[in-house]
Amino acid sequence: MAFLEDRICIGGSNGSILSVQISLFGSADVSAASAGISVLKDPIIQRLWTGLVQRPIPPIKYLYSCAWQGESFLFSIDEESNLRVWDPRKQQRVLFTTLCGRQGTEAPLRPIAFCVQSTADRNCDIAVAFSSDSWAYLGICRMSLQDGQENAAQVGPLEEVALGPGLVKAIQGGGEQFWVVIQHVNDAGITET
Numbered sequence: 001m002a003f004l005e006d007r008i009c010i011g012g013s014n015g016s017i018l019s020v021q022i023s024l025f026g027s028a029d030v031s032a033a034s035a036g037i038s039v040l041k042d043p044i045i046q047r048l049w050t051g052l053v054q055r056p057i058p059p060i061k062y063l064y065s066c067a068w069q070g071e072s073f074l075f076s077i078d079e080e081s082n083l084r085v086w087d088p089r090k091q092q093r094v095l096f097t098t099l100c101g102r103q104g105t106e107a108p109l110r111p112i113a114f115c116v117q118s119t120a121d122r123n124c125d126i127a128v129a130f131s132s133d134s135w136a137y138l139g140i141c142r143m144s145l146q147d148g149q150e151n152a153a154q155v156g157p158l159e160e161v162a163l164g165p166g167l168v169k170a171i172q173g174g175g176e177q178f179w180v181v182i183q184h185v186n187d188a189g190i191t192e193t
Contacts, residue, residue, distance in 0.1 A: 002063035004072050004088055009040075011060025011076060016040060019088055040074070040086050040093070058082070062114040068124050075116050077128065081109070085143070085153060095153040099128050099139055109137065113180075117173030126155070127178045129168035136163040138171075138180060 002009045010018045017040040058078040065074050073094065074086040085095040099111075109130035116126050124143040129136060142156045166184040173179075 002065040002074060004065040004074055007088065009063055009065070009074055009088070011063050012039075013059040015057030015060060015078060015084075017060065017063065017074065017076060017086065038088075038091055040088065040091060061111060064114055064116045066116040066118060066124065068118050069122055073124075075114075075126070077111050077114050079110065081111050081128070081130070083126070083128075083155070095143070095155065097155050099126075099141065099155075099158055112136075113168045113171045115171040115173045115178060117178075119176065125173070125176075125178075127171050127173070129163070129171055129180065131167065136166055136168045136182060137161065138163055138168075138178070140178065 001011070004019070006022055007019050008022055010020075012018060019038045019040060058080045060076050061079050062077045063074065064076075065072060067073075072088065074088050076084045076086070077099070078084075081099045083095070083097050083099050084093055086092070087094050109132050111128050112131045113129040114127070116124060118124055119142075122144075126141050126143055128139045130139060131137070138161045139158045140161070141158045143153055144156075163180060163182055164184075166182040168180060169183050170181040171178055172181075
């Protein structure tokens with residue numbers, strides 16, 4: 001779930017995002033309710049192709065809203081580390097890419113925490129924590145809008161940092177840095193954070 005301006009957004013099990021105006025809660029006006037609810041989802045052709053060729057679109061695991069270049073955007077990551085960036089004002093997807101960590105590992109890494117922050121140079125930094133068994137990794141990449149092209153964004157390469165054994169509990173952005181909270185269990189079974 002994420003809050004975006006005057007809306008609450010909820011990730012769906014089919015990869016879509018339900019967006020509802022907060023002012024509708026407690027309202028009995030049915031016509032206003034239908035105008036204040038929208039669903040963000042991939043274009044129909046892509047959904048049909050994905051359903052025919054591959055397995056269905058995985059459920060949304062994390063949602064994050066961020067003001068970027070004067071506009072509000074919605075970032076989502078699903079269970080297979082697919083990043084989607086939405087412009088809710090236009091109800092369009094701006095970007096789709098896969099953020100995969102640790103190439104060549106036996107088991108695929110799953111995202112366990114997610115954070116987005118705008119930077120001073122009008123870009124956007126994205127941090128995703130991945131885990132494999134009891135080992136944690138942090139992937140960081142930079143996203144930028146392509147000048148002169150509406151709804152065209154690109155993501156730089158994913159830089160990985162091994163965080164060590166433990167479970168990432170939270171990622172928080174601040175300034176030009178990300179702060180990571182990791183929970184460790186020592187040999188005596190005592191949890192340390």
